[in-house]
Amino acid sequence: MITREPSRSATATVDRAWDDAGNLVERRPYLVVVFVFLVLRLGDLGMMEIVARRRQVSVGGMMRSWDSWWYVQAALHGWPSHMQRYSHGGMLQSTWAWGPMFPGLIRALATPFGLHSAPVVAVGINLVCGAAAAVVLTAALRPSLSTRGAAAVAMLWASMPASPVFLLGYAEGLFMLLCFGAMWAVLRHRYLLAGVLVVLGGLTKSSVLPFAVTVAICALFAARRDASPQLSRARAAATLALSALAVIVWPAITAISLGSLRATLDVQAAWGRRGFIGLDTWYWLYHFGQTSVHLGDGLALAVFIAMFVAGILLWRDRRFPLFVRVLGLITPVFNTLAVGGVSTIRLTLGDLAMPGLTWRITKGWRGVLLTSGVLLMLRYGWVATYVAFGADMAP
Secondary structure, eight states: OTTTHHHHHHHHHHHHHHHHHHHHHHHOHHHHHHHHHHHHHHHHHHHHHHHHHHHTOOHHHHHTSTHHHHHHHHHHHOOOSSOOBOTTSOBOOOGGGSOSHHHHHHHHHHGGGOGGGHHHHHHHHHHHHHHHHHHHHHHHHHHHHHHHHHHHHHHHHTTSTTGGGGGTTOSHHHHHHHHHHHHHHHHTTOHHHHHHHHHHHHTTOGGGHHHHHHHHHHHHHHHHHOSOHHHHHHHHHHHHHHHHHHHHHHHHHHHHHHTOTTHHHHHHHTTTOOSSTTHHHHHHHHHTTSSOOOHHHHHHHHHHHHHHHHHHHHHTOTTSOHHHHHHHHHHHHHHHHHOOSTTHHHHGGGOOHHHHHHHHHOOHHHHHHHHHHHHHHHHHHHIIIIIGGGTTSOO
């Protein structure tokens, strides 16, 4: 009995600390969510340093790699006025693959400090908007899940495998802020505001479709339940129009500016994308493991499967609002049709089914420790296999 006493005492101490943490979340949910978000990013920065030393690249190069470089180019030089092609006819890669919201914000905030600061400003915007998105997510889910539940889902969302992207010069933070803002508006029955926010999301990233469709579906459900049919139908029609506009606005601008209805397909083809919907994913799955299984491909496939499982399992949990449950079904379908492989993990940031289901099955501080460890390893895997791969390389 004597030898077990210290263990029981330590467990009791941890239990009390866990209860105190829960009480703090009740009192200051947004402060706690932002604090955890920033602590996670500090840990991710440490992981990036470890990976950078092992791969003999720089952390700064990782932050400026891949899409970051193109966003800065768009902020500094804009978009070409015509299609740029190789001599054999293939389309050159260009800034037309990226919408104007994030580059415009980079340029606006970098101008007072000199445009040479654009890469740093891009990272700063992404980080701040990512933290703000976690706060908006918490606010949106509080009426449904309670304060503790909403904060827990937001913190789990900030721990997902691709969450280190908030340390890069990417548009994910701004995009998720706009889309979670749209969800908040829907859950407060402000459908026109939600429609405007998804249109801005469509001008930020092309992966807006799951949120736009979810906003439209929720507006239609609300119109059927509303006591004022005429007003509801008008509001629903306007919301549907804005949701459709969100999906087509940037492709339409691209087509008009470049003088071709195929402009968006041609732009994407410069990165090896196949024009037929879903072909990229099926091609990736068909060739998976035929030569050797790359760690990144294995990680992407695991997350790909987890999206579908989480969406199906969460659908029956009516504690979550309809928006989250519909989004959990649409997002994996969209990811299947849109892209496979490299971007699969990053696109799951828009999927709330995985953090929602993780919250549902995680119990007590022991469960939190186990879950945190698993998510830490997944984040490290994403950084090591995808982010570091493009560091210090010409795009």
